[in-house]
Amino acid sequence: MQVPFLSFGPQHEPIRDEVLAAMARVYDAQWYVLGQSVADFEQQFAAYCQVKHCVGVANGLDALHLALKALNVGPGDEVIVPSNTYIATWLAVSYVGATVVPVEPDPATHNLDPALLEAAITPRTRVIMPVHLYGQACRMTDIMAVARRHNLHVVEDNAQAQGASCDGGRTGSFGTLNATSFYPGKNLGALGDAGAVTTNDEDLARQVRVLRNYGSQQKYYNEVVGHNSRLDELQAAVLSVKLGHLDAWTSQRQQIAALYNEALQGVGDLQLPVVAAGCTHVYHLYVVRTRQREALQQHLQQRGVGTLIHYPVPPHLQQAYQHLGFRAGQFPVAEELAQTVLSLPMWPGMSAEQVQQVAAAIREFFPA
Numbered sequence: 001m002q003v004p005f006l007s008f009g010p011q012h013e014p015i016r017d018e019v020l021a022a023m024a025r026v027y028d029a030q031w032y033v034l035g036q037s038v039a040d041f042e043q044q045f046a047a048y049c050q051v052k053h054c055v056g057v058a059n060g061l062d063a064l065h066l067a068l069k070a071l072n073v074g075p076g077d078e079v080i081v082p083s084n085t086y087i088a089t090w091l092a093v094s095y096v097g098a099t100v101v102p103v104e105p106d107p108a109t110h111n112l113d114p115a116l117l118e119a120a121i122t123p124r125t126r127v128i129m130p131v132h133l134y135g136q137a138c139r140m141t142d143i144m145a146v147a148r149r150h151n152l153h154v155v156e157d158n159a160q161a162q163g164a165s166c167d168g169g170r171t172g173s174f175g176t177l178n179a180t181s182f183y184p185g186k187n188l189g190a191l192g193d194a195g196a197v198t199t200n201d202e203d204l205a206r207q208v209r210v211l212r213n214y215g216s217q218q219k220y221y222n223e224v225v226g227h228n229s230r231l232d233e234l235q236a237a238v239l240s241v242k243l244g245h246l247d248a249w250t251s252q253r254q255q256i257a258a259l260y261n262e263a264l265q266g267v268g269d270l271q272l273p274v275v276a277a278g279c280t281h282v283y284h285l286y287v288v289r290t291r292q293r294e295a296l297q298q299h300l301q302q303r304g305v306g307t308l309i310h311y312p313v314p315p316h317l318q319q320a321y322q323h324l325g326f327r328a329g330q331f332p333v334a335e336e337l338a339q340t341v342l343s344l345p346m347w348p349g350m351s352a353e354q355v356q357q358v359a360a361a362i363r364e365f366f367p368a
């Protein structure tokens with residue numbers, strides 16, 4: 001039996017009629033951009049994140065970019081980013097012309113280490129961008145305390161952690177503005193590209209609304225040099241349906257993680273996910289670490305088990321960021337993670353048998 005890295009089947013098949021009916025309503029409404037479906041979804045997702053406002057945009061990268069733009073972050077400003085993240089976090093900072101200041105993660109949780117923030121803050125620092133990597137909430141209470149002490153904004157990258165929480169607060173609710181992605185493979189995924197900004201600040205929500213729609217609030221009157229980055233009606237309608245199932249899918253992910261934890265405890269040199277006190281993990285990805293990552297991945301592939309590496313090259317060593325002049329060895333924790341992490345199959349509806357099959361193939365790899 002093959003175990004793919006990701007399968008949409010068990011998630012999408014049971015809601016097929018519900019989703020197609022929602023799409024048919026958009027078809028019949030004959031209003032395809034910025035209509036009732038987007039307004040409804042924005043309200044629902046804001047409530048889900050426990051914030052006052054949600055602004056739907058075209059994708060997660062735009063959500064990050066427009067959030068920084070709404071805060072007037074630009075050339076000369078510094079933005080603290082994790083040294084180990086998907087490159088989108090860094091790209092948003094580059095788009096506004098600001099400077100990335102990477103900070104290393106806690107090697108256990110893979111999330112931004114709040115204890116290292118203060119040393120990275122300078123008079124030019126404007127924003128801290130924590131990323132809830134793999135679905136685990138960062139220690140937001142600690143990060144917010146540092147931000148308040150230094151009068152900095154926080155922009156959460158919540159692309160991987162919809163529904164996670166820290167000390168009872170939802171991810172996407174802590175920062176001044178927060179970004180998320182509904183890329184199909186994310187925990188709440190559209191059937192194409194989509195994203196959103198969440199915030200409690202009415203004025204900033206309005207600014208993101210203007211920025212996403214050509215800098216315009218009133219048709220054909222443009223206040224600022226805006227973008228075309230709108231969440232479309234079809235995706236919003238699909239997302240509203242899927243949001244109703246998100247908590248059930250999250251608990252399935254957490255059950256699968258618990259099965260992995262039990263089956264893989266003490267196997268070889270494997271390091272299993274560690275969840276920080278007060279934080280929850282919604283397991284967008286179930287990531288283990290081993291010094292024999294390449295060989296294990298190959299072994300699993302031969303046994304029909306799909307895996308991926310998130311991510312093989314940290315942003316500072318990407319060709320795209322050569323011009324910033326970072327060197328190998330400069331962010332050793334991120335570099336070590338890039339060489340040792342491996343993401344195991346994880347999706348809502350994955351069966352206990354499939355989890356056991358993956359675990360058995362891993363145990364077989366490591367000598368007893």
Ligand SMILES: *Cc1c(COP(=O)(O)O)cnc(C)c1O
Binds near residue numbers: 061088157181195
């Ligand atoms: C997916 C992702 C993004 C970007 O989202 P898109 O919708 O693909 O633009 C940003 N940050 C992180 C951490 C992500 O995982």
